[in-house]
Each structure stands twice: as structure tokens, then as C-alpha cells.
Amino acid sequence: MIKDDSIIKITKLNKWYGKFHALKDIDLSVGTTEKIVICGPSGSGKSTLIRCINRLEVHQEGSIKVDGIELSDDIKQITEIRSDVGMVFQHFNLFPHLTVLENCSLAPIWVRKKSKVEAEQMAMELLEKVRIPDQVNKYPGQLSGGQQQRVAIARALCMQPRIMLFDEPTSALDPEMIKEVLETMIELADSGMTMIVVTHEMGFANRVADRIIFMDEGQIVEQNDPDSFFNKPQSDRTKLFLSQILDH
Amino acid sequence: MSLNSNKFERIPDRLPPINSIGWVAWVKQNLFGSVSNTLITLLFFYLIFLYIPPFLDWAVFNANISGTDRSVCDDNKSGACWTFVKVRIEQLLFGLYFTLNPDQTWRPILAFIVFACLLIPLVIERTPHKKWLLLTLIILYPVFFVSVVGGGVFGIPESDASQWGGLLLTFALAFVGIVLALPLGILLALGRRSKMPIVRSFSIIYIEFWRGTPLITILFMASVMLPLFFPSGVEFDKVVRAMIGITLFQSAYTAEAVRGGLQAIDKGQTEASMALGMGYWQQTIFIILPQALRISIPSIVNTFIALFKDTSLVSIIGLLDLLKIAQNSSRSLDWNGYDIEAYMFAGLVFWMFCFGMSMYSQKLERKLDTDRNTE
Ligand SMILES: Nc1ncnc2c1ncn2[C@@H]1O[C@H](COP(=O)(O)OP(=O)(O)OP(=O)(O)O)[C@@H](O)[C@H]1O
Numbered sequence: 259m260i261k262d263d264s265i266i267k268i269t270k271l272n273k274w275y276g277k278f279h280a281l282k283d284i285d286l287s288v289g290t291t292e293k294i295v296i297c298g299p300s301g302s303g304k305s306t307l308i309r310c311i312n313r314l315e316v317h318q319e320g321s322i323k324v325d326g327i328e329l330s331d332d333i334k335q336i337t338e339i340r341s342d343v344g345m346v347f348q349h350f351n352l353f354p355h356l357t358v359l360e361n362c363s364l365a366p367i368w369v370r371k372k373s374k375v376e377a378e379q380m381a382m383e384l385l386e387k388v389r390i391p392d393q394v395n396k397y398p399g400q401l402s403g404g405q406q407q408r409v410a411i412a413r414a415l416c417m418q419p420r421i422m423l424f425d426e427p428t429s430a431l432d433p434e435m436i437k438e439v440l441e442t443m444i445e446l447a448d449s450g451m452t453m454i455v456v457t458h459e460m461g462f463a464n465r466v467a468d469r470i471i472f473m474d475e476g477q478i479v480e481q482n483d484p485d486s487f488f489n490k491p492q493s494d495r496t497k498l499f500l501s502q503i504l505d506h
Numbered sequence: 507m508s509l510n511s512n513k514f515e516r517i518p519d520r521l522p523p524i525n526s527i528g529w530v531a532w533v534k535q536n537l538f539g540s541v542s543n544t545l546i547t548l549l550f551f552y553l554i555f556l557y558i559p560p561f562l563d564w565a566v567f568n569a570n571i572s573g574t575d576r577s578v579c580d581d582n583k584s585g586a587c588w589t590f591v592k593v594r595i596e597q598l599l600f601g602l603y604f605t606l607n608p609d610q611t612w613r614p615i616l617a618f619i620v621f622a623c624l625l626i627p628l629v630i631e632r633t634p635h636k637k638w639l640l641l642t643l644i645i646l647y648p649v650f651f652v653s654v655v656g657g658g659v660f661g662i663p664e665s666d667a668s669q670w671g672g673l674l675l676t677f678a679l680a681f682v683g684i685v686l687a688l689p690l691g692i693l694l695a696l697g698r699r700s701k702m703p704i705v706r707s708f709s710i711i712y713i714e715f716w717r718g719t720p721l722i723t724i725l726f727m728a729s730v731m732l733p734l735f736f737p738s739g740v741e742f743d744k745v746v747r748a749m750i751g752i753t754l755f756q757s758a759y760t761a762e763a764v765r766g767g768l769q770a771i772d773k774g775q776t777e778a779s780m781a782l783g784m785g786y787w788q789q790t791i792f793i794i795l796p797q798a799l800r801i802s803i804p805s806i807v808n809t810f811i812a813l814f815k816d817t818s819l820v821s822i823i824g825l826l827d828l829l830k831i832a833q834n835s836s837r838s839l840d841w842n843g844y845d846i847e848a849y850m851f852a853g854l855v856f857w858m859f860c861f862g863m864s865m866y867s868q869k870l871e872r873k874l875d876t877d878r879n880t881e
């Protein structure tokens with residue numbers, strides 16, 4: 259299933275928080291347009307792993323290559339990778355002092371050096387795609403959680419990233435809003451974006467994922483296509499985890 | 507009639523009982539609500555009755571304001587001698603130079619008027635282009651102030667800064683202290699949170715050093731020691747020395763106020779801007795500072811209020827600020843014995859400035875609260 263033209267290549271990745279070994283010997287390749295869902299119990303290192311990919315966390319051993327560029331301390335390369343990798347957070351992290359439109363156009367203007375007109379035009383297009391076009395002059399605080407998360411997705415897309423990372427994008431949302439955000443993500447997946455999604459929404463995983471990765475205690479326990487993952491889980495831990503989250 | 511009757515009958519709205527609304531109810535509830543409350547209220551009214559009428563008699567009804575010398579006041583000792591303040595007003599407001607050159611007093615007056623014209627729109631909420639106004643006030647206004655008040659350009663006669671005094675000097679010291687300390691304080695606050703150990707240590711040492719040293723000591727040092735640090739040819743004006751001392755001191759306090767705001771910003775804001783590829787300065791300027799400064803404005807203004815009052819300490823290095831001139835005048839032969847009036851006038855002027863700043867910061871605080879509630 260792993261394609262040759264991998265856009266992310268992680269080898270022997272190890273990461274510690276102080277003395278705590280948070281990621282252990284992670285090997286992972288992600289192909290262009292591939293959709294990966296990561297799941298696992300709390301504290302298993304899912305967030306840490308995807309945050310290493312855009313260097314929000316610094317790893318100590320192993321290598322991460324994004325688009326052929328190896329992550330190092332080189333600020334220029336980090337900036338380059340970050341503007342190619344969009345990220346959506348659990349708590350949205352919109353900028354509360356800026357309007358929706360400004361949230362979306364700020365980075366394209368200052369990082370991508372686009373003109374204001376161009377940046378705002380693209381922001382409008384993407385906000386329309388996530389169905390927020392008539393709220394562009396509101397502040398984030400005036401929107402519902404689901405709307406805020408869709409703005410956050412549009413904000414990331416405005417940088418025209420080649421990869422999108424999602425860290426539990428729906429777990430801070432009320433049930434009725436989860437659906438609208440998942441729909442937006444499904445549309446994005448169908449448009450061919452490369453995505454790595456940490457989520458416990460197994461319906462979404464089943465519908466969208468090319469590969470599901472199960473993590474526990476900082477390791478990748480198993481990975482498989484959705485069908486095999488759900489129906490023929492290999493390890494006991496996966497079975498236990500699945501039985502717990504599919505129960506309710 | 508059963509309890510479960512399906513008929514819903516709407517009860518019409520009624521006004522609340524008359525004794526629960528209106529000022530009578532308010533007085534009853536808030537001033538005489540309990541025994542202790544009643545006692546406090548009565549005591550309070552008694553004290554007002556005891557002190558306020560005699561004070562008003564002295565300060566207003568029996569006060570002297572006519573005439574040009576002390577004879578009027580000496581004849582009527584039962585009232586305040588505002589004649590003194592009236593006669594000495596130029597000295598109190600502008601200091602020696604402009605008193606000796608009365609045809610030049612338009613210069614500080616113009617400087618104050620322009621300041622008010624720039625400041626008032628800034629305080630009003632709906633003014634457009636506030637950023638530009640603020641920049642004008644911070645960058646262009648000092649240039650304007652120095653050219654008009656200091657002179658030596660455009661054919662305006664030069665006025666020696668060491669002969670500035672009174673409110674003019676107090677204002678100049680506080681303005682420079684505030685305007686220079688704000689950017690310095692922001693940089694220090696950022697430095698204190700920096701990941702670079704040298705920058706961080708420098709900021710911490712700087713802030714803690716100046717915060718731990720009394721302003722008087724700093725003014726002495728600025729007055730005596732500053733010249734030692736510069737080649738002997740460089741002559742520093744006393745006023746400039748005081749300004750440097752005050753700025754160094756004030757920036758440490760401003761830094762701590764700003765740091766309070768920085769700490770209140772969620773880590774997610776930095777992470778989101780990093781994830782978008784923004785560099786340190788872009789994050790700081792566009793995302794972090796606008797939010798942090800908004801939060802810390804009330805405490806920054808508090809440090810400004812403290813500074814405004816502290817400027818009166820410059821009298822110990824021989825500068826004649828408002829308070830010192832008031833004191834000196836009341837000790838001159840002409841007005842010997844009228845120090846209460848002098849101090850009251852100085853106190854009132856200080857109070858007006860500080861109260862203005864305080865009102866502004868309270869207004870901002872309320873606005874921040876409502877903003878937060880809509881978020
Ligand atoms: N900044 C940090 N400092 C120290 N330990 C950390 C830090 N961040 C995470 N950890 C620890 O690393 C481990 C992995 O954390 P991580 O956030 O990656 O888990 P997760 O799988 O995303 O869990 P969750 O489902 O709760 O989000 C946890 O045990 C956590 O306590």
C-alpha cells in the first residue's frame with residue numbers, strides 16, 4: 259500500500275520529553291495524496307508524532323524528510339516546510355483579535371508574500387468552500403465551534419499546503435458540529451490532499467483512510483487498510499482498543 | 507379543577523411591588539440595610555457635615571482671588587489665597603524662562619494645546635486611523651515640542667532647558683519617560699521570555715536591578731555618574747540626565763506589566779502562527795503583542811500614573827518641577843506663609859492628570875471585559 263513517491267519519510271524517529279521516551283523507533287512513509295488516520299489511547303504519542311512533522315516538537319534521533327527536505331535546526335528550511343504543511347488543532351487556535359478574513363489572509367501576505375488583494379481573494383474562495391462566506395468580517399469569538407474549526411481549516415489551506423495535519427479536530431466539538439467539520443474534511447480528502455489525521459471518529463477513518471495506524475506507548479503497534487484494520491486486527495492491544503471505542 | 511388541567515392560562519405581567527424599586531428602596535437597602543450599615547452611613551454623613559462646609563468656606567466662599575499682591579490675602583485670613591496662584595501661574599505652569607519672557611508663553615501653551623488635540627481623539631473609541639494618530643503623538647510630537655518650546659529653529663529664540671520648570675517640566679519628563687519606556691519595556695519583556703540564555707539573563711538582570719533601586723538613587727546616579735560614562739567634551743543637560751534616569755527606571759516597570767500580558771496568551775496562538783510558517787517577529791508583532799498589550803494596558807497605565815507622580819523627585823537634583831516651584835514660591839518673600847494654597851494647587855494638577863489616566867484605564871478594562879464576554 260505504501261507508495262514509492264513518498265512525500266513524508268520518517269525513519270527511526272525517537273523523541274524524549276526530558277527523560278520520558280515519548281516516541282520509539284517510528285518508521286513511517288506517507289505517499290502523495292495518501293490519507294492516514296492515527297488512533298490510539300491517550301498519551302500514546304499521536305500528537306507528538308504529527309507535531310514533529312512540522313517541528314512544533316523537536317526530535318532527538320532519527321530523521322524526518324518532508325518533500326525531500328530533512329528537518330533540522332535550519333530556520334529557513336523549517337519555515338519552508340511549515341508553509342507547505344498545514345495544521346488544524348483540537349482547540350482551533352484562531353487569532354481572536356483578527357477577523358475571519360484576516361485570520362486567513364495574514365500568513366499568505368507575510369509568509370507567502372502575496373498581495374493583500376490576492377490573499378483575500380483566495381481566502382474568500384476557501385471560506386466559501388468550507389461554507390463560511392457570509393461571516394468573513396466577524397471575529398472568531400462570534401462563531402460556533404464548528405464554524406471556528408472550518409475557518410481554521412480554511413486558514414491552513416490558504417497557505418496552499420501540500421500536506422494537512424489534523425490533531426483531533428472534532429474532539430472539542432458538540433456532536434451536531436462534528437458532522438459539519440467531518441464533511442469538510444471528507445471533501446478535502448476527495449480533492450486529493452495528503453492528510454494525516456489523529457482522530458477517534460472511526461466512521462470517518464473507514465470512509466477516507468488509505469491506512470490506519472494504531473499507536474500505543476510511543477510505538478506504532480500496527481497499520482493496515484481500514485477493512486483489515488477493523489475486521490482482522492493483528493494484535494491484542496488493537497483488539498482491546500477497538501472493542502473499547504466501537505462499544506459506544 | 508384538576509391539577510393536570512390541559513388549559514394553559516397566561517398570567518399577565520405585573521410591575522414589581524413599589525417598595526422594591528426606586529430610590530427609596532435603594533436607600534433603604536444600601537444605606538440602612540442593617541444596624542452596622544446604618545451606623546456607618548450616619549458616621550459618614552456626620553464627618554461630611556463636620557469637614558466639608560468649613561473647607562468650602564475657606565476654599566471657595568471666603569477665598570481671595572482679586573488683587574496682585576499679598577495685601578488682599580493678609581486682610582482676609584479666613585479664606586484661601588488664590589491670588590497667589592493667579593499671580594504666579596506662569597511660573598507654576600511653565601517655569602523660570604517663560605516667566606522672564608512673558609511674550610514667549612504662547613510656546614508652551616501651543617505645545618499643550620497640540621498635545622490635547624492629539625490625545626483626545628485617541629481616547630475616543632470611534633476615532634478612525636488611531637494608529638497614525640498614535641504614531642504622530644509618539645514620533646512627531648516630541649520633535650514639535652522640542653522645536654517650539656526649546657526654540658533655536660524657525661527664528662524662535664532658544665530657551666534653556668534647565669530653565670524649564672513647573673508643569674511644563676513635569677509633563678516633559680513624564681512624556682519622555684512613558685514614550686521611551688514603552689518600546690524598551692516591550693523588548694525587555696520579550697527578552698525575559700526569550701529562549702536565548704544571554705538575552706534572557708540580560709533582561710532579568712536589567713529589570714531586577716532597576717526595579718530594586720529607588721528612583722531617587724537613580725536620579726542621583728544619572729546626575730552625578732552619567733557624565734563619567736561619556737567623553738569629557740559631551741555636556742549633558744540636567745533635564746536630559748533626568749530623562750535618561752527616569753526612562754531606565756520606568757522601562758523595568760513597563761516590562762513587568764507587559765510580561766503579565768504575554769503570560770496570559772495561550773500557547774496555541776504561538777503554535778498556530780508557527781504552523782503557518784511565521785517567524786519570531788511576525789508572530790510577535792501580528793499575533794502575540796496585539797493581544798498581550800490589550801490585556802496589559804490597565805497595568806501599564808498604572809505604572810504611568812506612578813511615574814507621573816514620581817517625576818516630582820527630580821527636585822533633589824535641582825530641577826524645578828511643578829511641586830518644587832510651588833514650594834519655592836510659597837517661601838518667597840512675596841508670598842511667605844501661603845504654602846497650603848501652593849501645595850493644593852500642585853496636588854490638584856497632579857490629580858487631574860492621574861485621574862484622567864485612571865479613568866481611561868478603567869474604561870479600557872470595562873471594554874476588555876465586555877469584549878471577552880462576547881468571545
Ligand atoms: N511538553 C511535554 N512535556 C512533557 N511530556 C509531554 C509533553 N507533551 C506530551 N508529553 C507526554 O508525552 C506523551 C505523549 O503525549 P501526546 O500528547 O503525544 O499523546 P496523545 O497520543 O496525543 O494523547 P491524547 O489522546 O491525550 O491527545 C504523554 O505521556 C504526555 O504526557
Ligand SMILES: [Mg+2]
Pocket residue numbers: 304305306425426
Ligand atoms: Mg493529542
